[in-house]
Amino acid sequence: MQAPTIGGVRVRKGDGEIVRLPRGASLTDFAEKINVEPAQLVQMLFSLGEMVTATESVNEETLQLIGEELNYIVQVVSPEDEDRELLESFDIEFGEDEGDESDLVVRPPVVTVMGHVDHGKTKLLDALRKANVVAKEAGGITQHIGAYQVQTEVDGEDRRITFIDTPGHEAFTAMRARGAQATDIAILVVAADDGVMPQTIEALNHAKAANVPIVVAVNKIDKPDADPTKVRGQLTEYGLIPEEYGGDAMFVDVSAKSELNLDKLLEAVVLTADASLDLRANPDQDAQGLVVEAHLDRGRGPVATVLVQRGTLHVGDSIVAGPAHGRVRAMLDEHGNELSVADPSRPAMVLGLSAVPGAGQNFIVVDDDRMARQIAEKREARERAAMQAKRRVRRTLEDFMASMEKGESQELNLILKGDVSGSVEALEDALAKIDVGDEVGIRVIDRGVGAITETNVDLAAASDAIIIGFNVRPQGKATEMADKEGVEIRYYSVIYQAIDEIEAALKGMLKPEYEEQALGQAEIRAIFRSSKIGNIAGCMVIGGVIRRNAKVRVIRDGAVVADNLDLASLKREKDDASEVREGFECGLVLRNFQDIKEGDVVEAFEMREIPRS
The missing domain is CATH 3.40.50.300 (P-loop containing nucleotide triphosphate hydrolases)
Structure with missing residues (x-):
């Protein structure tokens, strides 16, 4: 039996089976699960008006769209399930107290x-x-x-x-x-x-x-x-x-x-x-818990405030926190005193991680540094794929044609750097909610914790981005380089100020809107013909003012016969005039329009920009 044709492409249809895919999966991942060629899915999406490559991370909506067309139920694995499956592959159970009731103590x-x-x-x-x-x-x-x-x-x-x-x-x-x-x-x-x-x-x-x-x-x-x-x-x-x-x-x-x-x-x-x-936990197992906050300290490197939920954390333990890994080099309490152990419900500042983990991510203690690095690398790869899918703007053929016709819509590229990961995340969320219409948008092309580096300036220069520093400053030659490359760096310490200024910047990127403002009208009372400059209209200004640099239209019997004309000259008696007011006579010549008659009305107007609210 032949496979059915979808959008001119022959693809084998499913029978309503469930396909589980990680966040940021590509068409290749989907094709492997349903045993078809990735090229078929690319072609099928193209025929549905969506341009995607086979290896590109795609968002959930696109995966659901293919699933509907091919009669598969697509389930995108949640970050929690994804992480649990990853840890299970290393034989680690997160969120479970080991042992029986007798091993649990009050926390x-x-x-x-x-x-x-x-x-x-x-x-x-x-x-x-x-x-x-x-x-x-x-x-x-x-x-x-x-x-x-x-x-x-x-x-x-x-x-x-x-x-x-x-x-x-x-x-x-x-x-x-x-x-x-x-x-x-x-x-x-x-x-x-x-x-x-x-x-x-x-x-x-x-x-x-x-x-x-x-x-x-x-x-x-x-x-x-x-x-x-x-x-x-x-x-x-x-x-x-x-x-x-x-x-x-x-x-x-x-x-x-x-x-x-x-x-x-x-x-x-x-x-x-x-x-x-x-409230009980087993203090004798490997420690597990949450990263409450994390930041980059100039002298000590990445510092994470962790909350131990079960087990006991010791100095020297191999630890994985989100996509960061390392060995606990030192632990400090909230007063800066050194700790050798942190038992359940104990918050501690941990030093020795390879990178700054995200606030709210979990941490686990594992057997050795090698396993810690493997888990961290897999988490980082998954997070990167999910981020790419999230950032990928769905680009349809219609969008492509429309942007070709009207000129590309404006986009403000931003690089966010903050002192702690929670602030960067919150700032990104707040900026994503700014809405000033479809003409302009925000794209966060990079974000991170710590000082603004030369690499950030490089990326900003290459992608015409503005760098937002939240409670951080540039390090090394980053300022010098930013001046040289013409990269703008904005510094903030209060979140509303950043949101307000970026919203104002977006409004400034909108194309200006204009409204017509009527200036005045003049009635043509006589026409003088000149071989040199054409027809000269002898007029009486019957309302408002006629200005030399304004636009004019000619109205005959209530209908517009010519619009958006310029004045070649405007004279009061024999002198050039910049404007003539109501009740005065004037002579005017219309540029590139000679078909004027007595009784016509010349209306002057100008276009004024409407401020964006």
Whole structure:
């Protein structure tokens, strides 16, 4: 039996089988799975109006399109499944405690502090760990995730609590969501004088989506206009009912500034953890956990803040964190003191990685450096393929023809460099959401952590890109080189400023829009013929003004007989005039138009640019 023809190409159809493909798969990968020639799929897509090469990483929509045409159910493997399958191939189980119940010991709860911007989240953490972070943050807004551990006494017993501080601006939703995923309990900070705000609801939704218990810290209760009862009433509307109203959420009235009731807040966290959660982990297995944040330190190289979720991390362990690998050269706690081991729920800064991992990626300890390098390389290759597929703009034949006809649409190429990976990711997400229409767009051609290098400037020069530095500066001869190559480098320390300026730049790239502005009208009362310059119209200006450099049209009996004409000359009596106003007579000659009659009206107008909103 012959294979059916699709778009003039004979391709064997499936029977609704499921085809599992990794993110960023190519047509060659798909062809191997269904046992056809890649060239057939290339030709088939071409006939469907899409131009793709056989080895190019393609996005999920394109894979689904082929699947529909050939009667296959395409399943693109999620990043989590992809990673799990990769680790299973090395005989590693991520996310599982080894051994039985007797091997598990109680671990401290991991707490995320969430809430609206300026409601005192960082001040509260400052008070809890007696360190000043707010003063170091640009604009007083937390722009990085940090992790800290504090101790408290509950019922005469010493208990530890790990805190993850998440950024407070809405551009950091992705980072905040990631904070909630690593979390056992969320502290929702609400200012008693301000009440529930948009980001309070957003933080509440993140915590609910992550299915974590919530303790509410009603902050700023020492202010004269504080109203803690109003806060309780407002949160009840969102399904968060205080214990005193018969619900199960603990509300604690605190003041970060005067350090009021902080011990009660810590006690509420411990009691909530004991009542709602079974927090245990095996400390005797190889360590596993999450990268909370990572940055490039000039003296120490890549530094990752990790949160150990199970097992114990030791100095000297071979570690894989996202696409980075290495041996733990040293570990530091949040105060900069050296650690030799990090047990479950312990945050630690790890030195010795080959690169800067992404915030939110997992880390694992493996048997040796060779295995660590193999896992890291495979992860990096998969991530690169997924990124290429994501960045690939679907280019159809219709798009190609349209761009040929109207001239290529404008694109602003950017290279993003930041001090920590979470900020770079959040900035890229925020920029992707800027929308000023179809005529212009943003393309992030490279992003990374650390100082702006000469390689970045090289790439920017080759691709006409602008470099955005977020809390970083150039190193070596990068500035010199940028000046020489004419590459623009913009520096920012607050995320909204970067977003606003890039949005303004995009609006500047839009082609200007013009509207017609009427200037005035003149009626032709007499026509004088000249062998040298043609017909001269003797006119009376009956409204507005006639300008020498304006465009004009001729109107006869209410209909336009000639449009978009220029004036060859404009005279008042015998002198040249730049403009003639209403009520005055003038003589004018129309360039390249001689067919004028008495009674015609000459209308002057100009095109003015409309500012983009």
